[in-house]
Amino acid sequence: MTKSPILTLSGGVGGAKLVLGLSKIMPPKELVVIANTGDDETFHNLHICPDIDTVMYTLAGISDRDRGWGLSRETWNAQEMLLTYGTNPWFNLGDRDLGTHIRRTDLLSQNFTLSEVTTELCKHLGVNQIVAPMSDDPVRTRIKTENGDLSFQEYFVKYQCKPFVKGITFSGSKLAAPSSIFLNGLNQARALIFCPSNPFLSVDPILSINGVRKSVIDFKGPKIAISPIVDGKAIKGPAAKLLLELGHEVSSVGVAKYFRDLCDIFILDNKDAHNLNAIKNLGIEARTTNTIMETEADKISLAKFVLSLTKTFHD
Numbered sequence: 001m002t003k004s005p006i007l008t009l010s011g012g013v014g015g016a017k018l019v020l021g022l023s024k025i026m027p028p029k030e031l032v033v034i035a036n037t038g039d040d041e042t043f044h045n046l047h048i049c050p051d052i053d054t055v056m057y058t059l060a061g062i063s064d065r066d067r068g069w070g071l072s073r074e075t076w077n078a079q080e081m082l083l084t085y086g087t088n089p090w091f092n093l094g095d096r097d098l099g100t101h102i103r104r105t106d107l108l109s110q111n112f113t114l115s116e117v118t119t120e121l122c123k124h125l126g127v128n129q130i131v132a133p134m135s136d137d138p139v140r141t142r143i144k145t146e147n148g149d150l151s152f153q154e155y156f157v158k159y160q161c162k163p164f165v166k167g168i169t170f171s172g173s174k175l176a177a178p179s180s181i182f183l184n185g186l187n188q189a190r191a192l193i194f195c196p197s198n199p200f201l202s203v204d205p206i207l208s209i210n211g212v213r214k215s216v217i218d219f220k221g222p223k224i225a226i227s228p229i230v231d232g233k234a235i236k237g238p239a240a241k242l243l244l245e246l247g248h249e250v251s252s253v254g255v256a257k258y259f260r261d262l263c264d265i266f267i268l269d270n271k272d273a274h275n276l277n278a279i280k281n282l283g284i285e286a287r288t289t290n291t292i293m294e295t296e297a298d299k300i301s302l303a304k305f306v307l308s309l310t311k312t313f314h315d
Contacts, residue, residue, distance in 0.1 A: 011202025021303030038205030
């Protein structure tokens with residue numbers, strides 16, 4: 001008999017690493033991965049879902065581990081041809097990756113939902129875990145910067161996270177509903193895990209959807225968050241920069257304050273053990289372990305640690 005699932009909320013690379021670890025130690029249908037779609041963008045009239053694809057490619061074992069995004073054994077012939085035609089695309093799409101976006105866009109044009117399309121793509125990639133978008137409705141992260149209002153991809157890729165950030169909004173979130181898979185997970189999962197993803201760019205878009213934050217706060221099972229900040233630095237991406245620019249403490253304590261009302265247990269790296277008491281004083285149970293996932297063994301080790309906490313939380 002299948003247990004009720006573990007619900008994970010994930011951004012891209014950091015979240016996908018933990019999800020991979022969990023996939024190695026759990027029955028596939030017990031792992032539900034809800035991916036942020038605030039990063040989604042349209043390029044060349046194709047619907048691009050960077051975080052969904054990172055999770056999907058990682059679970060399929062075909063991601064480019066060196067780059068941290070995209071597919072292994074990738075080629076760039078289409079990109080080079082676009083340059084030949086005088087365009088200067090700042091968002092790189094490899095040839096194999098384009099196949100995903102072409103198929104996704106084709107299915108969406110036939111009125112399939114993004115959840116249905118994601119399930120179909122996962123099936124053909126041999127991904128047996130349940131991967132779904134946070135919503136089937138469009139929600140787009142907008143970054144207010146010193147250079148004006150930017151889409152997520154403009155900020156992250158075109159300008160390489162360099163502009164000073166004044167604020168972040170999520171266009172469409174109040175009209176969006178959580179996907180049915182996400183809603184079922186919130187109602188039925190035995191535990192909820194915030195993967196070590198950027199709070200502002202990966203977690204906030206998910207929580208911004210109408211009703212989701214309240215559903216997370218009211219969630220009955222254990223809620224566990226893993227800090228993406230170790231020793232005052234982001235493992236990857238602009239999390240530390242955004243903490244500073246948006247007026248937060250740049251540390252695991254600063255991240256714990258963000259999660260204060262959202263999680264029961266906060267996991268921080270062994271290097272930040274000196275912050276344990278400060279986090280416990282926030283009313284959150286805090287635990288330390290190695291959270292830096294460089295090898296598959298690291299990913300599995302952290303996944304086992306997280307799962308052990310879901311089992312002992314109510315003991």
